[in-house]
Amino acid sequence: MAGFKDLFSKQSKEYAASRPTYPRALFDFLAGLVEKRELAWDCATGNGQAAAILAEYFEKVVASDASAKQIENAQAGPNVRFAVFPAEKAELNDASVDLITVAQAIHWFRFDDFYREARRVARKGGVIAAWTYGLHSSSPEVDAVTQRFYKDVIGRYWPKEIRHVENRYEDIPFPFRRIDAPVFQIELEWSLRDLAGYLYTWSSVQRYMQENGSDPVEKTYPDFEKAWGGAAKMKVTWPIYLKAGRIH
Known part of the structure; x- marks a missing residue:
């Protein structure tokens, strides 16, 4: 479909297995x-x-994605209906939705078109929340390798939309009445293998592999291994940058 950058279908199974999970406190809020x-x-x-x-909070959830491959690998409870449609053309009734969430994705959207749909489907008092998470952090030694990998190895393979994530979503238009939110972060105990699996979900890594026929994670793994220092697991954290607002 026009305008949709399907950067994740090829690694959809790995994406499902290796992406960080969001904190419960975010959904409580x-x-x-x-x-x-x-x-x-x-x-x-x-x-x-x-x-x-x-x-776990709502009677029903509609979980949509423009990528059929992503939906094929998605899992949730019985009150979740998965659907394939773009953000800018929702197959939802007018004034029917209480909460709209966009996790780590709004930077790919056509903002004006999506916000028009959000206003159409939201019921009175409805809320929209969009969030992203920044570059992960663990130890100073591992973080140094991560920064080199991110900037020097795969830096030029990132799509231009990554700038919105790097800017903490501060440059994304958000034409709604803002709601003050607490600070949230993701905290996980990961092995080095877990971290490597996560790096493979990055679109820049996939693009590097396609264009060069080689594996940047494999090439950099010895540096990560040395920096990791033999630990079985290490705490890995990601800052969450959230925008929430009242739609009507």
Whole structure:
């Protein structure tokens, strides 16, 4: 479909297995913002991880993605309906949605078109929340290797939209009445193997491999291994940058 950059279908299974999971406190906060909890729309759901948690708060969840491959690998509870449609053309009824969530994806959207749809499908008192997470951090030694890998090895293979993530979503238009939010972060205990699996989900890594016929993660792995220092697991954290607002 026109305008959709499908950068994740090829690694959709790895994406589902290796992406960081969001903190429960984030969903406690979001669910507490709405008057009703009848329907949530998780837009650009990817592997469905946000939808699965939303399903514990809402009677029904529609989890949509423009990538059929992502939906094939998504999993969630019985009150989640997965659907394939673009963010800018939602197959949802007018004034039907209490909460719209976009996790790590709004930077790919055509903003004006998506926001028009958000206004159409949101019921009175509805809330929209979009968030991204920044570059992960663990130890100073591992972080130094991560920075070199991110900037020097795969830096030029990132799509231009990554600038929105690097800018913490501060440059993304958000024409809604803002809601102050607490600070959230992702915290996981990961092995080096877990970290490597996560790096393979990066679109820049996939593009590097396609264009060069070689594996940048494999090439850099000895540096990561040395920096990791033999630990079985290490705490890895990601800062979350959230925008939340009242739609009507």
